Amino acid sequence: MVDVATDLPAATTGAWLHGVVRDADPATLATLATIAGIDGGPVRAVSAAGLVAVVSTAPLDEYGEEPLRRNLEDLVWLERVARAHHAVVEALARRGPVVPARLATVHTDDGRVAGTLAARRAELVAALDRLTGxxxxxxxxxxxxxxxxxxxxxxxxxxxxxxxxxxxxxxxxxxxxxxxxxxxxxxxxxxxxxxxxxxxxxxxxxxxxxxxxxxxxxxxxxxxxxxxxxxxxxxxxxxxxxxxxxxxxxxxxxxxxxxxxxxxxxxxxxxxxxx
CATH class of the missing domain: 3.30.70 (Alpha-Beta Plaits)
Incomplete structure (x- = not known):
């Protein structure tokens, strides 16, 4: 699933969304650097509306709309990416409640991720409340x-x-x-x-x-x-x-x-x- 931005034709990387957690202090968010994302590099936090989306950098030549369509048919590729995605969600769950994103949720930039947090804040907060404890x-x-x-x-x-x-x-x-x-x-x-x-x-x-x-x-x-x-x-x-x-x-x-x-x-x- 890809959110395509027609106003950013030169973009080469997007943001693979792993999950949403509550906002936290900078020291806590800094621990995200120890978690490897789908690209092998550390995941990062996108904060908005009192929430934090945890994302990986996603090269669009592999995770853009058309490449993603093809890759989802490749079971070897799919298993590798699904394992990496789950590893991030699992690491977040050990720290507290997390709303896992659907597999292959990719936005073209962090601004779009922040927009999702703002637009769906009430739903996401309710889900996090339901999962706490x-x-x-x-x-x-x-x-x-x-x-x-x-x-x-x-x-x-x-x-x-x-x-x-x-x-x-x-x-x-x-x-x-x-x-x-x-x-x-x-x-x-x-x-x-x-x-x-x-x-x-x-x-x-x-x-x-x-x-x-x-x-x-x-x-x-x-x-x-x-x-x-x-x-x-x-x-x-x-x-x-x-x-x-x-x-x-x-x-x-x-x-x-x-x-x-x-x-x-x-x-x-x-x-x-x-x-």
Whole structure:
């Protein structure tokens, strides 16, 4: 996504927006120089309207509108940039609440970034208030493989072919039942976690190639949790895992609150982003 300025045709670099934080004193902002941005150089702060946007210098021959369209189709390039972008957002989140920008949000200059802060100040301040003292935690639930339930006595009347069909039908029925039970267990786990979290959200289950786990994922939840409630939340995840032995629960985090920021800063022109 690129905000194109027609009045600056000679511009060669833009500003890749990582996220927005509260205004801070100069000493605190100086620590940003220790964080590497997407270009390998330090990120910098753009202050306006009592807020700070953290940006990287973005050469427009790589991050301008047309190059960005092409590069977003390059999975190797996309992974490298996404990792660099996340590393900055994660570093900011360790310092306090941050509103993460959408991946590939690029402005042609710092003035445009400042304009975004001023125009969306109320939304951004509300988002930062909502995230203060809270963190995002992920809970993934994987189906525990069940043992085969085929009996040796199924090869009765009807011959080998009939016995095979009976075994196959029994296998499919058992698999469907396990999946239904796992789905119900995932619903119960999510509901219980939402009662303790400030808010919860279910994402689509990840493909096995992305999760790195051979078992099917049936729960991909994100939960915004108060810091004070975190010990109880972790304890609840453990107890729910024992209560639902058909699911293997995995707790991850804390993460920057990607899942709970509706008003994320983005420019006027959208050129596309990964789905």
């Amino acid at each position: 809270r963190g995002e935690w992920g809970v993934k639930g994987f189906l525990v493989p069940g043992a085969a339930t085929v009996t040796a006595g199924t090869a009765a009347a009807g011959g080998v072919g009939t016995a095979y069909l009976r075994r196959r039908r029994a296998q499919l029925t058992a698999r469907e039942e396990r999946q239904q039970l796992a789905s119900a267990a995932a619903d119960a786990v999510h509901s219980a976690l939402c009662e303790l979290a400030v808010v919860g959200r279910r994402h689509a289950p990840q493909d096995r190639r992305l999760s790195g786990v051979p078992a099917p994922m049936v729960l991909n939840g994100a939960y915004l949790v108060d810091v004070a409630a975190l010990p109880r939340f972790k304890e609840l995840v453990g107890s729910l895992g024992r209560r639902h032995p058909g699911l293997e629960l995995e707790l991850t985090g804390p993460w920057p609150a990607y899942s709970f920021v509706a008003d994320r800063p983005e420019p006027a022109l959208t050129v596309g982003r990964p789905g």
